[in-house]
Amino acid sequence: RKIVFVTGNKGKFREVKDILAAKGFEVIQNTDGYPELQEDDLEPIAAYGAKWASEKLGMPVMVDDSGLFINVLNGFPGPYSAFVEKNLGNPRVLKIMEGETDRSAVFKSVIGYCEPGAEPLTFTGTVEGKIAFEELGTGGFGYDPIFDYNGKTFGELGDEFKNTVSHRRRAVDKFVEWLDSQS
Ligand code: ITT
Numbered sequence: 001r002k003i004v005f006v007t008g009n010k011g012k013f014r015e016v017k018d019i020l021a022a023k024g025f026e027v028i029q030n031t032d033g034y035p036e037l038q039e040d041d042l043e044p045i046a047a048y049g050a051k052w053a054s055e056k057l058g059m060p061v062m063v064d065d066s067g068l069f070i071n072v073l074n075g076f077p078g079p080y081s082a083f084v085e086k087n088l089g090n091p092r093v094l095k096i097m098e099g100e101t102d103r104s105a106v107f108k109s110v111i112g113y114c115e116p117g118a119e120p121l122t123f124t125g126t127v128e129g130k131i132a133f134e135e136l137g138t139g140g141f142g143y144d145p146i147f148d149y150n151g152k153t154f155g156e157l158g159d160e161f162k163n164t165v166s167h168r169r170r171a172v173d174k175f176v177e178w179l180d181s182q183s
């Protein structure tokens, strides 16, 4: 079974490809992109993007809208995660977090899936962690070097372990459960 994943993010694609390969799916990357709504929640962004891309391409597609939600910052950068990573980067996020004792944060991934002519569906996964005090590790991508999961960052833990516990893994598991229930 094949699934087209519309994303420009190599890290996301690599993770989803590995997770879904283990479940017997082949994932094909499409980099055409889609308009991203400005919303506080990721679900409507993923739903709209999946619907838009499936109509545009005329085939079933999945997208993944994700972000890092830092509790003491009221969920920032959340839906602005891509903008913040690109324009500020991990060092500036660490700077904002200087002196903060509550370092709890949540990574969230929302998979949007849509077939042409149908309504979009969303599957959400989260994982809790803490913002580290420095960037650690070279694995993963994006915020992984500053996301501490039980004492080590996702950057240190690397893809293989990350894929067993991550927000993305949990979202993909729900998606596959739904796909299996359809066949
Ligand atoms: P798309 O083409 O799929 O939209 P994107 O990188 O723009 O790719 P988003 O709009 O969903 O993705 O923005 C999410 C941001 O959060 C982006 O900067 C990612 O690098 C980062 N991010 C998402 N998942 C992550 C993860 O598992 N580990 C580290 N950073 C992550």
Ligand code: NA
Binding pocket: 036, 082
């Ligand atoms: Na994006």
